[in-house]
Amino acid sequence: MSNFLKQYGFTPASLFQLALITVNAQLIYAFWDIRNSVPGGFPAALGVTDQQAGYLYSMQGLVIILGTIAVGWVGDRFSIRNIMLLSTIGVGGISLFLTLASPGLSMPVLLACFFSMLFFSEVLFKPANFKALRISTTEKHQGTVFGLFEFGRGLLAFLISLLWTVMLYFKAGPKEMMMTSCIIVIITGIAVFFIVPKDQKVGDEETQVHTTKEAIIGVGRVTKLPVIWIAGINVFCIYGAFVAAGTYFARFLQSGYGTSAVAAAVFAIVVIALRMLPLVSSVLVEKIFDSTSHFMRTMQIILVFLLVAISIIFFANHPDISLYANGYTPDQAPANLISSGMFLTLIILMLLAAACIFMIRGVYYAPIGEFGVDKKHSSAAMSFAITIGYIPALLAPIVLGGLVKSPDKDTAGQIIKSYLTDTHILGYAFLGLAVLVLISVFMSHSLIKLKEKQAGYSDK
Structure with missing residues (x-):
C-alpha cells in the first residue's frame, strides 16, 4: 500500500478522503x-410525459448555470463533512416527498422539487467534491485520481442498477424503486454524520481560503485562465453525449424498435457497468499517453466514427411505424x-460509444489540475468549468426527451400503451452528437497546444 501511495502521490488521509467522497458522490444520486x-417507467411514475421529464431532468443544468459560480466559494470555505451532510439529507428529504406524493403533483411543484434536489447535489456538493479530488494528489497524477473516482462511482452505480434490474425482474414497480433509493440516500447521510471527522476540511491551510472576499476574488481570477474556458467547452461537448448515453440510449431502443x-x-445496466472504465483511463493516461488531453483527443476521434455509424443504422433500418399508429401494450411489443x-450490431456500437464517453468523462476535468491552477481556488476553477460544461444538462434532456413519443399511462403511473418513434429522427440525433464530439x-487539441506553449515558457 505504501508503494501505491508513493507512486501516485497520495497520503493515507487523502486516500481515505477520496474513498469517502466517491461513496457519497454516487449514492447521493440513487434516486436521480x-x-x-x-x-420509460420513471416518468410514468411521476405522472409526466417524456418531454415533461426532459424539463425535469434539465433542472440539473439550470441549477448549475444559476448557482455553481455564485457559490463556488463553498468548497473553498467550509468543512467537507458539513457540505456532504447537508447535501445528502437535502436530496434524501426531497426524494422522499416526490416518492410519496407522485403521481399527482403539478408540473410547477415537480420542477421546484427537482430544482431544489439538484441544488443540494450539484451546487453545494460538486465543487467541493472536485476540489477534494484535485488536491488529493500532485499535478502529475490528476488523470489517476479522477479516473479512480469515476471508477468507484461506476462500480457503485452498477451495483445500484443491478438492484433495480432484479426488482424489475420480480415485478417491482418504479414507486418501490423510488422508495428504496430514498432509503439509500438517507442512510448515506447518516453515515456521513458518524464517519466523517467533524474538522475534515477540503484540503489543509495551504489550500484553504480564509475569507469570503478572498474566495470571491478567486472566482474572478480563474475566469481569466484560457485552460478553464477550453476545458469547459470540451466538457460541454462530451456531456451532451453523456446525457444521451446514460439516459436515452436505452430509451431510443425502446421507442425505435x-x-x-x-x-x-x-x-x-451494461451501460452503467461501463462507467467503471475510467480506471482504464487512469492506466492509459499514466502509461501510454503523454497527457490527459492526448488521451481525450484520441478517444474523441474514435467516438465520432461510432456515433456516425449508429446514425447510419437508424437511417437504414426504418420500420413502418404507421402499422403501430394505435400503439401497443407492454406484453405485445412489435417484433x-x-x-x-x-440489432446486435447497433447494440454493440452503442455500448462502444458509451464506453468511449465514460472513459473521456472520467478525466475531462484533469487538465485543470495539470495546468497548475492555484489550489486555493480549485473549487472556483472547477465551478466555472462545470458551469460551462454542464449547459447540455439543461438543454439535452429537453431536446432528446422531446424526440420520443410518450406512452399512455393509468392513474397509478403504470404504462398501458406505448408508441414507436420514427428512426430517422433518432438518426439525426446521433449525427448531432457526432458534430458536438468533433468540436x-x-x-x-487546443489543450495540448496550450500545454506545449506553457512548457516552452517554463523552459525559458
Missing part, C-alpha cells in the same frame, strides 16, 4: 439515477422491426 435504469422494459433495463444481426476533438 433511476431514470437511467427505467427510462419496441424493446421491452426488462431488455432496456438490461441494456442500461422483427430490425434484423437480429443488425471536442479541436478543444483537446
